[in-house]
């Protein structure tokens with residue numbers, strides 16, 4: 001459960017309150033020490049770092065591409081597997097096949113040629129599209 005830090009403008013104490021995100025929208029926090037409603041929200045770095053938003057923000061394609069060798073199908077396959085894992089989505093059998101074949105060392109061009117349905121959809125798993 002996320003916690004929110006406040007500074008009480010009435011008694012000057014630092015207050016930590018717990019709300020769910022849903023509760024927070026309609027919450028009218030009171031200071032537990034003096035019951036004042038004059039609470040100033042403090043940003044909690046710890047809470048921010050654990051939030052869902054922060055986790056998604058850390059999905060920076062550029063930093064994820066760092067260390068990927070585009071000329072190495074295995075490296076590319078590993079990258080694509082990591083991406084799909086981070087997104088938590090099942091990207092389908094075709095995606096799995098492409099990743100498996102990349103990881104076994106096939107070049108993206110060869111895979112594309114042997115899987116015409118990929119080209120038909122206007123999609124391409126060539127390295128150009130990853131960037």
Ligand SMILES: [Zn+2]
Pocket residue numbers: 008009010011012013031032033034035036
């Ligand atoms: Zn207070």
